[in-house]
Amino acid sequence: MVNYREQALDRVFAALADPTRRALVAQLEQKQSLTVSELARPFPVSLPAIMKHLDVLSDAGLITRSKSGRTVNCRLTAATMKSAMDWLHRYERFWSEGLARLSALLEEDESCPPTQVLLQPPSQASPSSAASTPRRPRSKPRGPTRK
């Protein structure tokens, strides 16, 4: 059971990690039901690519599809999105506390050095060495190392 829930979270977060899929979900937010062709129309990629994305969203429990004649209608379903939300809620105090601590710090004596707050700007998107010390030089190329 726990494993199943974990796998469901895997799929929901993975499904939402792609900008095309989030854009598909956003369309379905605007309109209750859309056909596959209507969903595909704004995107520059091929129809089978969109169909693959819809497969991923369906596997994640984020949409349902129903066929009517030759068209397939897609609708949002939200149960698994709610479970992702619940998971994120566990960390709400980390930004709430950060904001609260910021407020408290502003009221303290200015001679008192501020403690580090949790809310921090995100690191730059790059292969990172996010340790506060300067990045050390890369080690020398090694050539084939596999035995």
Place this chain on the structure above:
Amino acid sequence: MVNYREQALDRVFAALADPTRRALVAQLEQKQSLTVSELARPFPVSLPAIMKHLDVLSDAGLITRSKSGRTVNCRLTAATMKSAMDWLHRYERFWSEGLARLSALLEEDESCPPTQVLLQPPSQASPSSAASTPRRPRSKPRGPTRK
């Protein structure tokens, strides 16, 4: 700017799509700061694998790292997690409305067939044909089709 936010969401959802990384985040929920070795200890994979996961979490703005002597301390940061939460909030009405409609349906005359509600059990995790009609037989193998 908008693109930057989209890319940030890409990274946050992708970072949380892996069970190992969610487990790393959960450890940091329990304890304010942990070293890389402490974080790695519960996992059956190699230390460089954990280091790669920490890189992904850092790139997503979910942790910060600071070096003290030979140890690196990791802490949760929550700003980008909050942005994922905000994105999911857009869909809150889809499970709220679903629940409300379920309540309304329960109060209706039982002879009235229920309309389809939005909250539905997630589909089984498998290559899916989630259309309500039975899955059609696979088409015949085609052999190489590339020109």
Place this chain on the structure above:
DNA sequence: TCGATAGTTAACCATTAGGTTAAGTGTAGC
């Protein structure tokens, strides 16, 4: 009945992800 529409899926490709081992670097303690 036939052509158009809507969707489906096999086969393929390039890239990325998640793991490994091996070798390396910086720091701490004796």
Place this chain on the structure above:
DNA sequence: GCTACACTTAACCTAATGGTTAACTATCGA
């Protein structure tokens, strides 16, 4: 100074991902 500890990173591997084209099937309307 030397060894151990903590971490870092190159090079490699397999599997998965996100896209394509081509060929196919089901349905609709003339």
